Amino acid sequence: MRVLIAKDYEKISREAAQIVYELVRRKPNCVLGLATGSTPLGLYRELVKMHKEEGLDFSNVKTFNLDEYYGLSPEHPQSYRYFMNENLFKGLNIKMENTMVPDGSVKIGELEQYCRRYEELIKQAGGIDLQVLGIGGDGHIAFNEPGSSLGSRTRLVALDENTIEDNSRFFDSSADVPRFALSMGVATILEAKEIIFLATGAKKADVVAKALEGPVTSMITASALQLHPKVTAILDEDASDSLSRVAFYRFAADAEQKAGARLF
Numbered sequence: 001m002r003v004l005i006a007k008d009y010e011k012i013s014r015e016a017a018q019i020v021y022e023l024v025r026r027k028p029n030c031v032l033g034l035a036t037g038s039t040p041l042g043l044y045r046e047l048v049k050m051h052k053e054e055g056l057d058f059s060n061v062k063t064f065n066l067d068e069y070y071g072l073s074p075e076h077p078q079s080y081r082y083f084m085n086e087n088l089f090k091g092l093n094i095k096m097e098n099t100m101v102p103d104g105s106v107k108i109g110e111l112e113q114y115c116r117r118y119e120e121l122i123k124q125a126g127g128i129d130l131q132v133l134g135i136g137g138d139g140h141i142a143f144n145e146p147g148s149s150l151g152s153r154t155r156l157v158a159l160d161e162n163t164i165e166d167n168s169r170f171f172d173s174s175a176d177v178p179r180f181a182l183s184m185g186v187a188t189i190l191e192a193k194e195i196i197f198l199a200t201g202a203k204k205a206d207v208v209a210k211a212l213e214g215p216v217t218s219m220i221t222a223s224a225l226q227l228h229p230k231v232t233a234i235l236d237e238d239a240s241d242s243l244s245r246v247a248f249y250r251f252a253a254d255a256e257q258k259a260g261a262r263l264f
């Protein structure tokens with residue numbers, strides 16, 4: 001895994017945006033996997049800037065989001081569809097019909113088929129070229145809470161109490177946070193051709209160390225990223241504080257510059 005430690009949030013966001021930029025330039029009809037939450041906001045701001053100032057063209061790009069609260073309609077201000085429209089899609093020249101976010105208002109009886117269809121759409125698009133991920137306080141990627149099978153696919157999941165508490169900052173109170181979500185599975189995520197994993201802040205330090213350097217376990221679903229051949233973890237100094245191999249990561253990042261190649 002490439003582990004890059006950046007000074008601050010701006011640098012993390014720019015580093016991540018550069019990876020997306022290069023992909024979109026190289027493959028204008030690429031497929032991006034996207035996350036919500038506070039961590040990727042800086043990356044999305046950078047992408048909007050790259051579109052506006054450098055003409056980065058998203059007109060043939062397709063996107064698939066990781067997850068959506070179950071029970072919220074796409075118009076709900078706390079829905080992930082609304083978040084994506086406001087924080088990214090509106091600022092790009094992407095076609096809205098090329099942006100896929102799971103629909104949290106699908107009827108319960110139709111969910112299984114809906115989730116299977118979501119996976120099929122990813123396959124039909126040629127698979128996800130680059131997946132953006134954050135990490136939850138309990139080690140989740142997407143909404144794959146501790147105990148989620150590492151072989152899981154897109155499905156309805158129950159949210160962990162920690163996640164409800166963490167995400168209550170976006171709602172009036174924790175009672176308003178939905179208890180369920182639709183989420184890509186761990187196995188779905190691992191099929192992406194490349195992954196950018198972002199984490200910031202001291203609160204994430206211990207869980208980041210478990211994910212990147214601990215055993216692969218369904219109790220920290222982000223640890224499954226160790227099984228993927230092309231992951232770039234981009235961390236700020238606070239989030240990297242509990243890692244045991246920081247000196248090596250810095251050395252490898254330096255060596256990359258000299259080699260002029262990315263070292264996974």
Ligand code: F6R
Nearest residue numbers: 035036037038039134135136142
């Ligand atoms: C959001 C998602 C989640 C978040 C995670 C971190 O689509 O899939 O796994 O990435 O909960 O959230 P923040 O960035 O708000 O700390």
